[in-house]
Amino acid sequence: MNDIEKEASVNVLGEPLVACGDNPVTGFFRDGSCNTCEQDVGSHTVCIEASRDFLEYSRFKGNDLSTPLPEFGFPGLRPGDAWCLCAARWLQAYEDKMAPRVHLTRTHKKALEIVPFELLRKFAVDLN
Numbered sequence: 001m002n003d004i005e006k007e008a009s010v011n012v013l014g015e016p017l018v019a020c021g022d023n024p025v026t027g028f029f030r031d032g033s034c035n036t037c038e039q040d041v042g043s044h045t046v047c048i049e050a051s052r053d054f055l056e057y058s059r060f061k062g063n064d065l066s067t068p069l070p071e072f073g074f075p076g077l078r079p080g081d082a083w084c085l086c087a088a089r090w091l092q093a094y095e096d097k098m099a100p101r102v103h104l105t106r107t108h109k110k111a112l113e114i115v116p117f118e119l120l121r122k123f124a125v126d127l128n
Contacts, residue, residue, distance in 0.1 A: 006035050010109045012117055020047035020106040021082030024075050034084040034108045042086040043114060047106035049125050050081045054100040057093060082106070087114035094119060101125045 006029070009017040022032040026047075028040040034047050048054070055066045055077060065083065068076040077083055082103065091114060093099040102123045111120070121127060 006037050007108070007110055009033065009035055011105050012107050012109050012112055012120060013104055014109070015105065017108055018103075018105040020084050020103065024077070024081070024083075026082065026084045028084065034106060034111075036108055036110050043088065043110060044084040044086055045108035045111035046085045046087050046090045046115065046120070047103040048083055048085045048090065048100040049103065050077045050079055050083055051100050052079045054093060054098055055079065057096065057098040058089070061089075061092070063089065087111040091115050091119075094123075099123055 011017045017033055017035065019032045020026050020034050025032055027033050027035055028037070028044040029035055034045045036043060036045050050065070058065050065077045068074060090099060102120050103126050104120060104124045105126050107120060
């Protein structure tokens with residue numbers, strides 16, 4: 001993993017990226033932050049606050065985030081947990097009227113390549 005270079009850790013507000021969550025540990029690098037790199041083709045850059053409705057929606061769409069996978073050290077997400085979600089999945093959830101709330105200070109600026117800032121801002125936990 002030494003040849004993987006992280007993108008600059010800057011959030012969508014142009015400030016230093018704040019950690020997203022460590023219970024469970026999230027992020028492409030499993031470092032608790034929505035850091036990213038060229039190898040992160042899913043762009044795990046949007047720090048969400050999981051809701052019951054979103055977790056059910058995600059399971060229905062084929063990405064079950066709530067079922068524990070102990071063999072991978074994943075306890076499953078519960079409502080209220082913070083998680084680095086793929087930017088395209090967040091946008092899909094938005095289009096389906098199921099988007100979870102977002103922590104802007106914890107969302108990597110790379111998410112803006114997929115999701116317009118104004119959409120993220122409408123769902124901001126840390127601005128509203």
